[in-house]
Amino acid sequence: MARAISTRRKIGITALAWALGLLIFFPILWTFLTSFKSEADAIADPPLFLNFHWTMENYFAVQERSDYFKHFWNSVVIAGGSTLLGLIIAVPAAWSMAFVPGKYTKDVLMWMLSTKMMPPVGVLIPIYLIFRSTGLLDSKTGLVIVMTLINLPIIVWMLYTYFKEIPGEILEAARMDGATLREEIIYVLTPMAIPGIASTLLLNVILAWNEAFWTLNLAASKAAPLTTFIAGYSSPEGLFYAKLSAASIMAIAPILIMGWFSQKQLVRGLTFGAVK
Amino acid sequence: MGRITLDKVAKRFGDVEVIPPLDLTIEEGEFVVFVGPSGCGKSTLLRLIAGLEDVSGGQIRIDGKDATLTPPAKRGLAMVFQSYALYPHMSVRKNIAFPLKMAGMDQAEQDRRIDNAAKILNLTDYIDRKPGQLSGGQRQRVAIGRAIVREPAAFLFDEPLSNLDAALRVGMRLEITELHSRLKTTMIYVTHDQVEAMTMADKIVVLRAGHIEQVGSPLELYRSPRNLFVAGFIGSPKMNLIAGAEAKKHGAATIGIRPEHINVSKTEGAWKGRVGVSEHLGSDTFFYVHDTGLVDDITVRVPGEFDLKSGDTVYLTPEADKIHRFDDKGLRFE
Numbered sequence: 001m002a003r004a005i006s007t008r009r010k011i012g013i014t015a016l017a018w019a020l021g022l023l024i025f026f027p028i029l030w031t032f033l034t035s036f037k038s039e040a041d042a043i044a045d046p047p048l049f050l051n052f053h054w055t056m057e058n059y060f061a062v063q064e065r066s067d068y069f070k071h072f073w074n075s076v077v078i079a080g081g082s083t084l085l086g087l088i089i090a091v092p093a094a095w096s097m098a099f100v101p102g103k104y105t106k107d108v109l110m111w112m113l114s115t116k117m118m119p120p121v122g123v124l125i126p127i128y129l130i131f132r133s134t135g136l137l138d139s140k141t142g143l144v145i146v147m148t149l150i151n152l153p154i155i156v157w158m159l160y161t162y163f164k165e166i167p168g169e170i171l172e173a174a175r176m177d178g179a180t181l182r183e184e185i186i187y188v189l190t191p192m193a194i195p196g197i198a199s200t201l202l203l204n205v206i207l208a209w210n211e212a213f214w215t216l217n218l219a220a221s222k223a224a225p226l227t228t229f230i231a232g233y234s235s236p237e238g239l240f241y242a243k244l245s246a247a248s249i250m251a252i253a254p255i256l257i258m259g260w261f262s263q264k265q266l267v268r269g270l271t272f273g274a275v276k
Numbered sequence: 277m278g279r280i281t282l283d284k285v286a287k288r289f290g291d292v293e294v295i296p297p298l299d300l301t302i303e304e305g306e307f308v309v310f311v312g313p314s315g316c317g318k319s320t321l322l323r324l325i326a327g328l329e330d331v332s333g334g335q336i337r338i339d340g341k342d343a344t345l346t347p348p349a350k351r352g353l354a355m356v357f358q359s360y361a362l363y364p365h366m367s368v369r370k371n372i373a374f375p376l377k378m379a380g381m382d383q384a385e386q387d388r389r390i391d392n393a394a395k396i397l398n399l400t401d402y403i404d405r406k407p408g409q410l411s412g413g414q415r416q417r418v419a420i421g422r423a424i425v426r427e428p429a430a431f432l433f434d435e436p437l438s439n440l441d442a443a444l445r446v447g448m449r450l451e452i453t454e455l456h457s458r459l460k461t462t463m464i465y466v467t468h469d470q471v472e473a474m475t476m477a478d479k480i481v482v483l484r485a486g487h488i489e490q491v492g493s494p495l496e497l498y499r500s501p502r503n504l505f506v507a508g509f510i511g512s513p514k515m516n517l518i519a520g521a522e523a524k525k526h527g528a529a530t531i532g533i534r535p536e537h538i539n540v541s542k543t544e545g546a547w548k549g550r551v552g553v554s555e556h557l558g559s560d561t562f563f564y565v566h567d568t569g570l571v572d573d574i575t576v577r578v579p580g581e582f583d584l585k586s587g588d589t590v591y592l593t594p595e596a597d598k599i600h601r602f603d604d605k606g607l608r609f610e
Contacts, residue, residue: 167359167361169357169358169359169361170361170362170363170364172328172348172355172357172361173355173357173361173362173363173422174363174374175328175347175348175349176326176328176348176349176353176354176355177349177354177374177375177378177422177426178349178350178375178378178379178426179349179374179378180349183378187374188363191363191365192363192364192365194365
């Protein structure tokens with residue numbers, strides 16, 4: 001009897017999970033489908049689900065009108081560069097907070113997190129002005145710097161949580177074995193934290209790749225990443241849903257593929273601290 | 277190489293004085309055991325010597341050179357941790373090679389030393405495995421291997437056997453003692469287990485609340501404990517400590533008599549009592565005797581079997597020349 005209830009419950013929960021999953025996935029699916037429709041089919045009422053004429057014309061049109069690969073490359077440089085730079089700063093920072101905590105370590109961590117509570121638009125003007133006077137506007141360097149700063153608190157927090165799980169005695173053993181601080185971090189801490197660092201890296205690449213506010217405001221053409229590429233198909237061109245969808249799919253495809261192949265690492269990254 | 281001198285070494289954590297100023301000399305080649313109950317500061321003292329903690333005062337000299345501010349890596353000491361602290365991502369070989377690699381030693385010499393250590397510690401068969409694939413005893417051997425390849429001035433052991441099961445512990449105890457007689461290098465060994473201290477040490481340092489209670493060879497501590505604390509701590513089962521009228525008869529505030537120095541008879545003796553629990557170890561029998569009018573329980577150790585049941589009346593006679601006398605400050609006097 002108890003078994004029957006639990007089976008029914010299992011089916012219910014599974015159905016609910018699938019329903020939620022599909023609900024979350026639906027916008028992406030719809031975008032995907034729309035990208036293969038003609039502009040007329042895209043705005044058809046009632047909407048067409050699968051019974052439309054499939055076409056690749058939007059993709060050709062998008063690639064003809066704007067340079068996908070230039071934007072793609074900018075995204076790679078900005079997301080990858082800011083992640084690497086972030087890690088280089090965050091590994092030693094998280095090391096010191098996890099293994100030689102001081103009186104104010106907890107406060108510093110909270111303060112770093114609190115910067116994420118600030119609406120970015122609040123500092124847009126000052127940063128814009130600084131960038132203008134230092135010539136960083138519309139430059140990849142500028143965007144790498146901004147992205148690094150935006151995501152640094154999250155990188156430090158994640159690494160801190162992972163490092164906390166590493167027993168301090170192992171690092172002391174390394175010190176006794178004659179390792180300098182640098183060698184201790186390179187040869188002992190980092191390899192042990194590789195799973196943690198990998199999921200931090202993945203999550204950060206995704207965050208930086210999808211970040212739109214700063215990239216749209218600080219880069220217009222030369223350093224513009226894929227977010228600008230998508231935005232280019234929204235308002236000024238009128239309502240070209242199919243082309244906008246094609247551009248969106250092209251922009252998210254690389255990160256979607258990367259995410260697909262690193263699911264396991266990502267799940268650990270997203271639930272960090274929650275499960276051991 | 278390997279003479280370590282502590283000169284008024286003290287340690288405070290904030291306002292808490294964990295180790296008040298303390299002097300101690302560890303001679304070259306000696307096997308010294310720090311023993312004491314949990315929280316007595318023995319591990320802290322070892323970590324001060326290792327350099328993993330900074331001293332709050334005093335001076336540490338290694339082979340005559342002031343090492344008080346020297347970082348751990350430069351002190352030439354090797355440490356074996358309770359948790360083994362192996363590098364989980366490295367094979368046994370790489371673990372053992374790590375200190376040599378850090379020292380920038382050439383590959384040929386590294387290989388020679390690693391193979392030698394592996395042979396001494398029977399590690400050759402699993403030299404390419406990762407620590408996760410080894411048993412507790414094997415891991416501890418790797419940790420020791422990592423320590424010996426460096427040929428350090430001294431070895432520091434921080435409760436290295438606590439995580440092993442009882443049988444393995446006895447085996448490893450023997451191995452470490454044999455290692456010491458082979459290498460003749462100074463070893464400092466921290467334990468809360470007085471049996472380990474008694475069996476392994478050349479010199480035991482008994483600590484309580486950061487104070488050194490007594491320093492001496494195992495038998496010195498056994499034969500003439502300086503005070504009540506050492507008397508109660510060294511020896512298993514514990515020494516019987518008797519205060520009151522019986523002690524006054526011997527002109528002392530407290531007298532102590534070890535369980536093995538009490539003769540047992542069914543018919544006559546100095547103290548009469550009733551047998552409570554008896555523990556049969558085969559080689560020995562321990563009796564816990566009640567109602568003697570002295571203390572709650574008198575523990576008696578009799579070699580072999582002795583035919584006494586719970587509730588039987590028993591007569592106990594302490595060996596007169598084995599009675600320890602302590603004054604009202606708890607200090608032993610002759």
